[in-house]
Amino acid sequence: MNKVFIQTYGCQMNVADSEEMFAQLAARGAVLTEQLDEADIVLINTCTVRDHAEHRAVSFLGRLASWKKEKPGRKIIFAGCAAQRLGNALQKKYPFLDILSGAKDIEHFSDTLDKSGLFGTPALPGRLPAPGLTGYVTIMRGCNFACSYCIVPSVRGAIKCLPPEDILQNVACKTAAGAKEIMLLGQTVNAYEKDGVSFADLLNRVSEVPGVERVRFTSPHPIYFTPDFLNAVKANPKIARHVHLPVQSGSSKVLQEMKRGYTREIFLEKIHALRDCGFNISTDIIVGFPTETEADFQQTLSLVDAVKFFIAYCYKYSPRQGTPAARMKLLPEKVLEERLDILLNKVRGFSDAAYQLQVGTHQEVLMETETKGRSSENFWVKTKKKYPVGSLVHTEIERADGTLLFARD
Ligand code: SF4
Known part of the structure; x- marks a missing residue:
């Protein structure tokens, strides 16, 4: 063997x-x-x-x-x-x-x-239930965007969505092996559409598979957060209220040069609509894109002030060979470092505040160990009592310390 x-x-x-x-x-x-x-x-x-x-x-x-x-x-x-x-x-x-x-x-x-001819012929169906509380299920591959700094479209190609029936079978396979949470995956996951099934339809269908307690997804693109999607979410509490939505810059000019496909204003509109549905939002931000001026950077800071992300992963721009942006003249390293420092200080403050805001709220926690689990909004919660791994616990948040919430029970 x-x-x-x-x-x-x-x-x-x-x-x-x-x-x-x-x-x-x-x-x-x-x-x-x-x-x-x-x-x-x-x-x-x-x-x-x-x-x-x-x-x-x-x-x-x-x-x-x-x-x-x-x-x-x-x-x-x-x-x-x-x-x-x-x-x-x-x-x-x-x-x-x-x-x-x-x-x-x-x-x-x-x-x-x-x-x-090296491995023989298959004797079993080519699908195995991977053990674990979270089952990762790819629903699409590729990307139809062409962000100027990104190599993904040239290596993964255009979007190809998997048939809904295959996806549901895969989900059932994961829950049969013990998964309680399903994470749907794709480069622009919410662009999913196949055989008349939209992303919103798919989320609802996945959440109806026996054994599924919670559905997450990553990575979405802002422009695909449609009214159809938002209505589906409002009516379905199994869809986790956290979204990781990369913004990359707060300047519409830089977003256009990055070819991101949205403006600052569109991004803020989407955030507003997602917050109305109770979503907690994290993001990725790039500082020092080659054309980023001081005024553009200030726009990024003001966007962070406006949105108050729960988590923001911040990176210095680094060119990727083979992408259009790799041909652009780089900003001095010192500028990148200074901007990153300023940004990191700002996002840290909002992250601490986001944890404090959870104190006194009631949360549904999916237990990943006997005393620790994650809320729908993706905060880690520590409980006083022990609960079975995989159970859903309803509790009140008593206090926050760093990046951990403490439950009353
Ligand atoms: S950054 Fe994301 S949306 Fe843009 S090209 Fe790369 S994979 Fe596609």
Whole structure:
């Protein structure tokens, strides 16, 4: 029986893709191992969003040359976004690599294994329930935007939505294995539309699958938060009231240069509508995009003042080779550092305040350990009593300390 060691780089979508690829290997009799030494197959699922992630994956591959020599018959699969971007050049540089499977081929991974003739034929259905309280389910791949700093569209291609029936089957498989919360995944997840089923319809259908207590999704794009979606949310308490909505800049001019597809005003309108439905909002912000002036940066600060994000992940702009923005002249590093510092100080204050605002509220907590769980709005909550893992606990928040809420019970 082949043992598979999996090394995943990147986002939750890659974690879900690794699960799917492993399911295809498991259908051919393989089992998982966490020990590289005892593995017969190494599956590296890669990310290329940042240079750093790609380098780490490629250098791990390079180190496997000696691992492969140690035992005849060992196999290496290099998959995902970096495999897509680097393509055959990688195979030439590392001839000991057995399978190269780009991000666009993941849904055909079973065929790729069959064509290689290295792993036998599948004896089981290629879907495995991954244990865990949260079941990650990819509902679409690719992106129809072309943000000027982002490599994703060129490696993942245009949007391809999975059929709703496949998604619901996958959800049922996850709940059968014990998942209580389903996280729907896609690069612009709320752009989902397939066979007449909208994203709002899909959320409702997923929440009706027996065993599903809560549904989350990531990453959405502001322009797809339609009235249809908001009505679906209002009527469905199983849809978690937290959304991670990257804004990237508070300046409409910079947003246009980034080709984000919305203005500051549109973003603020969407925030207003989401807050009306009770959503807690976190975001990503880039400082120091090449064309960002001091006045643009002040616009970002004023947007943060207006929205008061619960969490904002802030990054200094760094160019990604192969993107249009990589050809632009960079701002001095000192400017980037100063702006990042100012922004971080501001967002920290709002984050502390968001936790304090929860004191005295009543929350439904999905327990992830016996004494700790997450509220619908995605705050971590510590309980006094012990509760079964996976249970839903209704409680009042007594106090907040740092990034933790303390329940009365
Ligand atoms: S929306 Fe923009 S940043 Fe997000 S994946 Fe698509 S191109 Fe990249």
